[in-house]
Amino acid sequence: MKRILLTGATGLIGGAVLHQALAGDDDATWVCLVRCANVDQGRQRVAARLARFTDPFTAQRLVRKIEIVPGDFTRADLDRDPRLDACTHVLHLAADTSWWGGERVFRTNHDGTLALARRAQAMAGLQRFLHVGTAMICGADAPRLVDETAYPAAAARHIVGYTESKAATEVSLAAQFPDLPIVVARPSIVVGHATLGAAPSSSILWVLRAADALRMLPCSPESCVDIVPTDWVADMLLGLLMKPELKHDLYHLSSGTTGRTRWADVIAAFETADPSDGVRAFRQFDLDRDRPALRKRFAEVFGLGDAAKRAMLRATRAYYAFCALDLTFANDRLLAEGFEPAPSLASYLPVCLANSGAITEQFADDIEMFAATPACPDTSADVPLAASA
Numbered sequence: 380m381k382r383i384l385l386t387g388a389t390g391l392i393g394g395a396v397l398h399q400a401l402a403g404d405d406d407a408t409w410v411c412l413v414r415c416a417n418v419d420q421g422r423q424r425v426a427a428r429l430a431r432f433t434d435p436f437t438a439q440r441l442v443r444k445i446e447i448v449p450g451d452f453t454r455a456d457l458d459r460d461p462r463l464d465a466c467t468h469v470l471h472l473a474a475d476t477s478w479w480g481g482e483r484v485f486r487t488n489h490d491g492t493l494a495l496a497r498r499a500q501a502m503a504g505l506q507r508f509l510h511v512g513t514a515m516i517c518g519a520d521a522p523r524l525v526d527e528t529a530y531p532a533a534a535a536r537h538i539v540g541y542t543e544s545k546a547a548t549e550v551s552l553a554a555q556f557p558d559l560p561i562v563v564a565r566p567s568i569v570v571g572h573a574t575l576g577a578a579p580s581s582s583i584l585w586v587l588r589a590a591d592a593l594r595m596l597p598c599s600p601e602s603c604v605d606i607v608p609t610d611w612v613a614d615m616l617l618g619l620l621m622k623p624e625l626k627h628d629l630y631h632l633s634s635g636t637t638g639r640t641r642w643a644d645v646i647a648a649f650e651t652a653d654p655s656d657g658v659r660a661f662r663q664f665d666l667d668r669d670r671p672a673l674r675k676r677f678a679e680v681f682g683l684g685d686a687a688k689r690a691m692l693r694a695t696r697a698y699y700a701f702c703a704l705d706l707t708f709a710n711d712r713l714l715a716e717g718f719e720p721a722p723s724l725a726s727y728l729p730v731c732l733a734n735s736g737a738i739t740e741q742f743a744d745d746i747e748m749f750a751a752t753p754a755c756p757d758t759s760a761d762v763p764l765a766a767s768a
């Protein structure tokens with residue numbers, strides 16, 4: 380019998396994994412390590428996340444199937460709860476995904492993951508420790524087609540501390556835990572759900588919609604983004620977790636060269652979904668040199684009157700910086716395992732747009748990642764337009 384310890388069940392991908400696993404007929408036991416005051420509160424926190432994938436009644440029914448261990452994964456090595464000892468698999472999704480959280484992000488993602496790995500050493504029957512990283516550990520100077528094995532690389536130039544913390548985690552896991560059956564999965568950019576559209580989350584979807592509304596791109600329309608939907612990522616994680624034998628211990632969860640999306644295709648998908656705006660004319664701009672132009676346009680389209688809008692401008696710039704990299708992550712390893720390729724963004728974007736609310740409201744799903752902190756490089760953008768004029 381499989382007994383799976385899941386961290387991050389209250390997050391986007393963790394919720395998708397749990398929903399797909401519990402709705403299927405697998406008889407594995409899921410043990411969720413959740414930050415909560417008690418088991419009941421933890422169960423309700425997970426149910427709230429599951430309810431973004433199904434109706435509230437079904438979410439309550441599904442959540443009764445899981446075990447809740449209240450706790451913080453960063454202190455897992457101190458947690459002697461015997462329910463953890465019998466786990467046969469670990470799926471470690473929990474992370475601090477803030478982009479400018481500074482030292483806190485490193486402590487959580489790096490030090491915390493090592494604490495969880497120490498706890499896993501006491502799981503006598505452990506068969507797999509699936510650690511979820513990010514393909515973006517390649518940094519800003521990577522070649523346009525990124526191979527798994529080239530990273531982590533000491534020379535990588537990270538745009539944000541979050542990716543640096545994830546790269547350091549992989550290095551330390553490999554160096555300090557050669558005895559653990561660690562497999563690393565690195566998703567690329569996770570946007571929407573292929574059948575539920577924007578219902579589970581609008582994370583990053585709002586960026587595409589903001590770009591469409593701004594009609595500004597920091598790159599050529601021929602450049603590509605490597606985007607995959609949440610439900611496909613969940614399927615891949617379940618596959619990598621359960622497959623008895625894997626050829627490698629490191630996989631990109633990405634669209635690869637065949638499934639990547641050209642910006643021109645994103646624009647065409649918007650034109651089809653919203654033909655009333657006609658053919659879109661996009662302006663290509665330089666993210667560093669033309670900062671005032673982006674700010675001015677953003678103020679015209681969305682306004683800059685409150686802190687949330689200013690955070691949204693910071694977030695737009697930050698995501699644009701990643702978009703401008705024109706990166707594709709090789710997925711040959713994943714496909715060679717027999718897994719299905721990801722559906723292209725252009726094929727499921729209409730589903731996401733069909734149940735999307737206002738762009739500024741969708742940004743709420745990412746706002747915590749972009750709160751102004753001392754580590755935030757862009758606080759000048761916090762000055763209201765009127766004050767800086």
Ligand SMILES: NC(=O)c1ccc[n+]([C@@H]2O[C@H](COP(=O)([O-])OP(=O)(O)OC[C@H]3O[C@@H](n4cnc5c(N)ncnc54)[C@H](OP(=O)(O)O)[C@@H]3O)[C@@H](O)[C@H]2O)c1
Nearest residue numbers: 387388389390391392414451452472473474476513566569
């Ligand atoms: N989404 C993407 O586009 C993407 C792309 C590449 C890689 N990834 C990786 O995929 C993983 C999941 O991402 P996501 O988008 O699902 O993240 P998310 O929605 O931000 O969820 C993060 C999860 O981590 C939990 N967590 C954070 N600190 C914790 C702690 N100290 N103890 C226990 N739980 C803690 C959160 O719990 P609370 O609810 O208690 O805060 C939440 O369940 C992350 O490792 C991320 O780096 C994501």
